Amino acid sequence: MNRRGALTCLCGLSLGLLSQSALAKTELASVPLAQHELGMRAAIAIAAQNASYPFGAAITNSKSGKILAQGVNKTFSNPVLHGEMVCINQYVAQHGNQGWANLILYTTGEPCPMCMSALIWSGIGGVVYGSSANTIKKSGIDIFTFSAKEINQGNNFSQTQLLGGILEAECDSLFANRKITTPINA
């Protein structure tokens, strides 16, 4: 085989591997909107359990849409227990540390750098959020200036799929109407 033939061969091989991995993983854009909305409704439902910080999350099977775990912000008991972290813990407790590539996490608000990093470390197939970080900020909640997209792109080892704006109006109203509590040290 001449050099040109060998190069063509290598290119064909890498293309083959690419399409194989693309087929194995569910593309967020190809998931029906109704399935995304069901996942987000599970996140919204549990968010109602925290009237001040209505961050709710749900993990679903990306193919069937089945809800596998839910979580709500519990920072009143532990500062790292954002809704996404509670949901990740709940998933592992019930299903073990496996199957991440075929899961989607739905969250009412754009994930912060801590949660986005944890989701990237998990190898989850996709992350879908309702309200943007800017909208959350307008409700008086402090947020980082790094967006979830920037955190996702800020490494060279793993990235997940990210989609925002699902049931955005409903999620925005959760934050706009949240119960503002006086900080203990005020």
Ligand SMILES: [Zn+2]
């Ligand atoms: Zn977070």
